[in-house]
């Protein structure tokens with residue numbers, strides 16, 4: 121993510137763990153937790169199961185702002201489950217089945233609790249079908265910003281980090297539970313629908329068009345999105361994969377946004393020379409003309425850009441940033457929000473790489489600029505543990521980028537190049553932590569790096585220039 125405007129921040133909610141029965145010879149079926157246990161956002165996501173796939177069949181009518189349809193969720197129980205939760209905000213559930221049998225459900229806040237007719241044994245795959253609908257809205261009480269469903273003059277935009285998905289579909293809304301994803305979105309004919317992954321041909325019937333998008337690589341829920349409205353779509357192939365870019369009709373056809381996004385393939389190819397093969401089946405970008413989207417987000421396989429990034433002219437740097445996240449953040453995803461510097465540090469470093477490639481300035485000059493101007497004494501957070509309210513802080517982005525370059529200088533270019541590709545290969549389609557990065561860097565370089573990482577990411581003091 122790159123912010124174009126500052127977010128308002130607030131504290132996060134408290135947590136409570138469900139009580140489980142003592143073990144006995146017979147399996148004890150207990151309720152799945154109502155949070156995934158993330159130290160920063162304990163209520164995000166849920167416990168007791170692991171989603172493999174979401175399949176959404178939805179209809180949105182911009183005239184009434186009503187969204188309705190079904191979500192089919194295939195998951196595997198990770199405990200003997202008596203009931204389990206999904207995250208769903210503001211929308212009403214009208215029917216739930218689990219493996220074809222009617223299931224009870226109750227909603228409380230953004231938690232939907234599903235109680236199947238019988239328990240689900242640990243290790244069993246089960247399919248939940250949820251019929252739901254209503255008028256979606258943003259997450260006004262989110263700890264950070266106000267992600268989620270946003271009505272626009274011609275349609276809607278559902279987008280946001282660290283959470284947004286629960287405003288439009290029932291979800292295990294934490295990046296540790298990645299899943300494949302398929303969206304069928306039916307809208308009035310004449311509107312366009314953009315989303316993640318590969319597009320199937322749209323079909324129109326009775327004044328409504330159905331657009332289908334599929335993401336075959338496991339995806340963190342905050343990286344899913346939908347954009348509905350009037351867009352100019354350009355479809356081609358790049359490196360044998362579909363390349364789909366879209367610019368809001370209200371933005372100029374040959375303006376800075378269009379020109380910058382048109383370089384998506386070229387920038388991807390450049391980054392692949394550093395990070396290894398591009399990890400997804402599709403690529404592209406979407407530029408919205410909505411001032412309330414004051415950021416760009418690395419939505420999987422097709423980032424979404426707010427208009428502010430192109431207000432002053434071409435901006436390939438933001439494109440390089442969001443495309444770098446396809447490796448760092450999307451393919452290799454967070455296991456906990458504390459580690460967000462793994463996303464933003466490498467994406468910031470990628471901006472410097474691109475500037476060097478474009479002969480703007482060298483990576484070393486970019487590092488020096490940030491090092492000389494960073495608020496060493498004022499920045500309240502550390503890079504490696506910024507706190508829930510500061511996950512988009514300078515320590516995560518600027519000091520995170522500096523940490524990546526300092527690591528390169530410390531272990532040398534050969535080990536560093538090897539590390540980048542080993543990281544994106546070993547953790548492809550998975551999740552990883554800061555500890556995983558430190559271990560791999562030490563293994564590849566043969567150096568003990570505890571002191572290096574302590575100085576750069578867990579302390580606030582200014583480390584010496586590497």
Ligand SMILES: [Zn+2]
Nearest residue numbers: 121122464467
């Ligand atoms: Zn970012």
